Amino acid sequence: MEKILKLNHLPKKIANYLTAPDRIIPLKKQAFLFQQGEPVKELYVLLSGKIMVGKTSPDGRELTLRLCGAGDLVGEIIVDDLPTHYLVDAKVTEPGEVAVFNQKKLNDALISDPEAMLSFLNFANVQYRKDQTKFRDLVLHGKKGALYSTLIRLSNSYGKKKDHGIYLDINLTNQELANFCATSRESVNRLLNELKRQNIIDIDQGRITILNLRFLKKAINCENCPIVLCTIN
Template sequence: MEGKNTIHQTPYSNTGFFSAKTMELLQAKMKRKSFKKDAYLFLEHDESHELFYVLDGGVKITKTTEDGKELVLYTLHKGDLFGELGLDGETKHRFQSKTTADSVIGVIPTSDMEQIIIHNGEAALELIKWMGRMNQFIHSKLRDLMLYGKNGALSSTLIRLSHSYGKIVPEGILINKKLKNNELAEMIGTSRETINRMLNGLKKIHVIDYCGTGEIIILDMEYLKLQCHCEGCPIDICRI
């Protein structure tokens, strides 16, 4: 039976393409730490000396906007690796991280990561690919926010949610996770009131609906894709 200290990969985790050997190397260097919900692992501009791996629970990566709102860039679950791996000297965190539930995190010193990269060619290539994927993930989220306004950002967020939690139902795609409107607001850097108006607008034109227990059902995926100029990114990039 899997425990909270067990390496856990899924096809959609950002380490899903790592080989078994690479995962063994990472696990051997991990120090397991427990964190309560809403604990910060690091803050923006903190020096980065470690990478982090979610063994249990969850983490959100956020950035504070100029007007003080917390923008959720992405969320991390079991099997996800995160942090800044600077190989050219001192590195600082560009964002901040906060647990979304009581969590167990594997902490790996960057000095150990550097040794893994130096002595294991396959692991080095996979970690370089991981860094590229993480940058692509952040850039795609910022693109949606900067280029296509709040409507595009909400449309993109609903698509990402459908990839992470979607379930096919007769009406369309059920986002099988109940979200409060303030949580959606954090994902696109706006207010709960604005999200309320936007969701009501999408419901009025039959793009979304709600099931009896309150979860969102996407009725018209093509409309959402047009709103955010969807580029058809792989699902491991287009996730929440």
């Protein structure tokens, strides 16, 4: 289980409980790991591939909240026996594998380890705060602010510093970017072209390089949140 040990952004207390999954399952592109309304029974660690976590409205509009990659923890963390149902969908955008952990078995083990239980709760709280900051940017600054915020978060998660800017080392379609902003692909196309004309970003073969990160931060009154709250995963 070497791959499972490489968990992203998780304290050792949590990682120690995620080394022996109940099973490993394959993920097919466009399939759902779980969907809104389904009961929460398991916790997942993504071993390979990519999963987008978000909400879909009754009329089909999508809002993506997280983009999970290898090593990320996916799913709701529950610490009691009360029935809990997913509020979001987890859709596979790149095929891979996921390790599956039974939540009841995990909770039974955590009962005798309060420090580890607290680590799990703190992790869940960080994910909640991440979502709140994304909603804040969308509500206060609209679609443009949501796109700028998404680019900033992508720079913290996938950015590689180059001589001329920050290269985003990830393939995302304009529709996928639009889903982070709860807007249309056409709106994102227009906003990206506007940023390109202003020399704020460059786009080469579908990959974005941020040339002026300060402009994006200033436009949304960036509060310089801790990096842990300003990522896309």
